[in-house]
Amino acid sequence: MANLKEIRNRIASVSSTMQITSAMKMVSAAKLKKAQDAITAMxxxxxxxxxxxxNLSATLEGDNGGAFAEQRPVNNVLIVAITSNRGLCGAFNSNVIKQVKLLQAAYAGKKVDVLAVGKKGNDVLKKTCTIVGNQSALFDELTFENVADVAQDLMDRFAAGSYDRIELVYNHFKNAATQVVLTEQFLPLVPAATDDTATGETDYIFEPSKEEIVESLIPLSLKTQLYKAIRDSFASEHGARMTAMHKATDNATELRNQLKLTYNKARQAAITGEILEIVGGAEALNN
Structure with a gap:
């Protein structure tokens, strides 16, 4: 049985770790509320x-949907992997990395590049994938304007023909305990699903014209889509970290209780041994 000093040191170490994980849980819970409100409102x-x-682009004729709606043979693919800058959030980052590798395998034989949003994804994926950029700084100041610049760069690359398809891979926030990894096509635009059972179409009044409105809406919609994905991932990160730190705190509490029980048994055994020695010594003197 370990000596009492070793057990006391382990109890102190576990207690210190438990305080850290408990504090991180509370910090993540506070940040989660703000991030959850932001994505829920958006x-x-x-x-x-x-x-x-x-709905509007589906009614346009020919190529009026613009360069971002152009469907072409897929030879060059860009995957935008949205992870976090920090760890200690369970399987949050590893699930995205795993999905990126599955997507890369699905495009076997084609040129696949990765744009990393988050240090954790960049650090792992750069070992096996071609990284064309790292936008980890977005999380330092997560605003629509900063994300819009990244979205514009993606649109420019697609319009220039550098990539035939751009996919987003990120964690979708359902609740604090549940995050779902999604793969979402960013470009080209996904056409509206046709419904043969629909009884009618929405009647819009266009001013100045349908084409001009769609061409101005497309960049805004794409920028909003990327911002939503990053905001979704940001909320998911804090939810995952809060859950992970909660479990870590519970495990540390259980381990500390086990160590305290072991310590009490060892202390009792030591006291019992000392009493037996005293009694044995007293009997020896009497004899």
């Missing part, structure tokens, strides 16, 4: 804008 706007754009 989703209806983003989804409605995308729906409106799809």
């Amino acid at each position: 989703r209806p706007y983003s989804e409605k804008l995308t729906e409106l754009l799809q």
